[in-house]
Amino acid sequence: MIKLGHNQDELAKEIKARSGINFNACLHCRTCTNSCPFVEGMDYAPNAVIRLIQLGQEDAALKCSTIWICVGCNTCCSYCPMAIDIPAVMDGLRHKAIEKGVKIAEPDVLNFHTEVLNTVKKYGRTHKLEIMMRYKLKKMDLLSDMGLGLNMLKKRKLDLTPSKVKDKKAIEKIFQKK
Numbered sequence: 001m002i003k004l005g006h007n008q009d010e011l012a013k014e015i016k017a018r019s020g021i022n023f024n025a026c027l028h029c030r031t032c033t034n035s036c037p038f039v040e041g042m043d044y045a046p047n048a049v050i051r052l053i054q055l056g057q058e059d060a061a062l063k064c065s066t067i068w069i070c071v072g073c074n075t076c077c078s079y080c081p082m083a084i085d086i087p088a089v090m091d092g093l094r095h096k097a098i099e100k101g102v103k104i105a106e107p108d109v110l111n112f113h114t115e116v117l118n119t120v121k122k123y124g125r126t127h128k129l130e131i132m133m134r135y136k137l138k139k140m141d142l143l144s145d146m147g148l149g150l151n152m153l154k155k156r157k158l159d160l161t162p163s164k165v166k167d168k169k170a171i172e173k174i175f176q177k178k
């Protein structure tokens with residue numbers, strides 16, 4: 001059962017400010033949940049996460065797996081009758097979870113995101129081989145997808161060397177904190 005949190009308004013205000021989304025317009029019609037291709041892997045349905053925020057259930061909202069399982073595919077918002085941008089809300093929660101240092105429900109997802117961003121920061125583009133190598137190294141699991149990796153290399157789906165953008169300064173600016 002979802003209970004009312006102590007800082008009900010504060011959490012809603014903060015996530016609204018971070019995401020720019022007015023999720024109080026949510027009708028809880030569950031269209032988002034019924035359309036989400038990843039709902040089976042989530043502990044709370046997408047609309048239930050919105051409910052957690054509305055009820056000020058910060059701990060549950062920040063520690064749930066849903067905010068990490070969401071891939072930002074936008075299927076939910078394209079069907080939402082109130083045009084609520086749920087991935088932006090999930091993003092706001094992910095940022096807050098990291099800032100607060102709560103236990104991340106899906107650390108592998110965070111590790112993967114971090115490695116993707118690291119290559120973008122370095123080269124201005126992703127470098128799949130490096131992302132996978134670093135991700136696997138962190139997990140101490142270099143061998144489990146070796147066959148797949150070799151097949152991808154054979155089919156030229158993985159580049160050995162990274163492709164880099166010319167304007168590195170523009171990338172640095174994007175990564176500079178406001």
Ligand code: SF4
Pocket residue numbers: 025026027028029030031032033047050076079080081082083084086
């Ligand atoms: S589809 Fe939109 S209005 Fe309906 S529950 Fe999901 S977020 Fe709320």
Ligand code: SF4
Pocket residue numbers: 032035036037038039046069070071072073074075076077086087
């Ligand atoms: S954006 Fe996230 S919540 Fe929405 S449908 Fe895709 S995975 Fe599900």
